[in-house]
Every structure is written in structure tokens, then in C-alpha cells.
Amino acid sequence: MARLYVRSGIVPDDPDAAFPILVVDPDGTPGERAMARLGGHCYEGDGAFYLVRTDGWAERSVDSGRLAVGIAVHPVPLRQAGTDPADFPERSAIDPDAVLIVEARTTVDPELRARLSEPTVVFTAGPDVTLDELLADDEEWPIMLAPPPSEA
Template identity: 50%
Template sequence: MARLNVRSGLGPGDPEVPVAVLVIDSDGTPGERALSSYSAFGHEGDQVSYLLQTDGWAEHSYTGERLAVDIALHPGGLERLGVDPADFPVRSRFDPNYVLVLHAETTVDPAMAGQVWEGTAVFTSPGEDWPLVLAPPPEEPYGDEEEDDGPVKE
């Protein structure tokens, strides 16, 4: 089962900025396995692997003292990995062309909630060397303007 924490010392730029940290099991739930496999589409840099927003993102929402993180991925990328997007029927609230593969929650101090970086660092156990960093959703949905089959594995 995925575990969500909020930690400082990991953020881009200012190390004091708290960051949502998601720990997944590469042999865990279908969503954890999909996200772990999807990390192959990340772009390496600064001892992390970045996922482009066209490939997926992390959606944060707050209710009282609860931070919820939903991971949205492009269904074309899932298909390239041999994962059926139909296994994930819930769609992103930001762009319904993307599927939600994972949901995790944790308690946060309400005063800290406004300071948490909008992206999410994903660590895979057992021991991937670098975390996968997911940005927040794009400002506007990508929509159906172009035919896009998802990320290209390099």
C-alpha cells in the first residue's frame, strides 16, 4: 500500500519547503506497479527523474488536516507498458483524458498545507536510486488538440 508523507529537505530550490513524498512498492497494488513502470518515461537530472506534464502529474487536494495526492497518467503510456488503462476507471479532474492510477492521503498541519510544494516525489521500494518527481497538473488541460499516444520510451 502506498504511503504518503510530507517532508522538508527534498524540495527544488529551497530545502526548507515541505514536499509530498509518496513511497510505493514496485510489486504492490496495480496502481503502484503502473507508476513504478511508468518511471521509465522519466527524464534524468539532478539525481532525480522528472516526469513531463504531458505524461502525468500529481494532483493535491486538502480537506481540513488531510492532504490527498492523486497520480494521473497518460493512458497511451500505460498501453505501451502493457497496462490496460481500463483497469483505472477514475479520470483526472484537470484533464479527463488522463487516468488516476493512485490515491494516497496523510495528515498535515493546516498551517503547513499552504507551504507544501505542488509537485510530488515518488520513491519506489525496493530501493530505486532516484525518485520520480511529478509536477502539479498543467494550468490548462491538454485536450484532444493533437493525437498523442503518450510518452515515448527512450
């Protein structure tokens, strides 16, 4: 199951900025495996991989103090990553052509939630790897996901 965290202090130029960080298991659920494979279809830049916003994005919502992050992806990039979009019945609230492949929730302190910045950060790692280990590893590049196109 995907793990969701919110952390600040990970950007030296803006230590107060908080980011949602999703950790997906490459051997986990079908959605986690699909997210891990999408990393191979991102473009590289500045120590991270970026999924083009027209291919997929991160949708966020808050309910009763819990942050939910869902990853929405269009069918074409999913097929290119070797995943059948028909395996994912849930659709994006922003674009019904996009499917939701992963969703995770976590409780977030309101003060930290108020400082949430873009993008959503996604790491691929097994359940035995901690977030602190991922953040300390300069060779582990995350996938960066922008907000939905309509929120740009």
C-alpha cells in the same frame, strides 16, 4: 498501499520547503506497479527522473486537514509501460482522458501544508523500506511529478 508523507528539509537551498512524497510498492496494487513502471519512461536529470507533464501529473486536494495526492496519467504512456488504462475506472478532475492510477492521503500540520512546494516526489520501494532510508540513499532516484497542466 501507497504511503504519503510531507517533509521539509530535503532541499539544502530551501530547507523550509515542504514536499509531498509518495512511496509506491513495485509489488503492490495495480496502480503502484504501473507508477513504478512509468519510471522507465521518464527523462533523467539532476538525480531524479521526470515524468513529462503532458504524460502525467500529481493532483492535490485538502479536505478536513488531510492532504490527498492522486497520480493522473494519459493512456498512451500507460500502455507504453505495459499497463491497460481500462484497469483504472477513476478519471482525472483536470482532464477526463487521463486516469487516476494511485491516490494516497495523510494528515498534515497546517503550517507544513502552507509551505508545500512543487513537485510531488515519488519513490519506489517495498513496505519494509522507510522514508528516511530512501532519503538517505543517494543512489535511489525519485520520480518527480509536476502539478496538472492547467495549474502551470
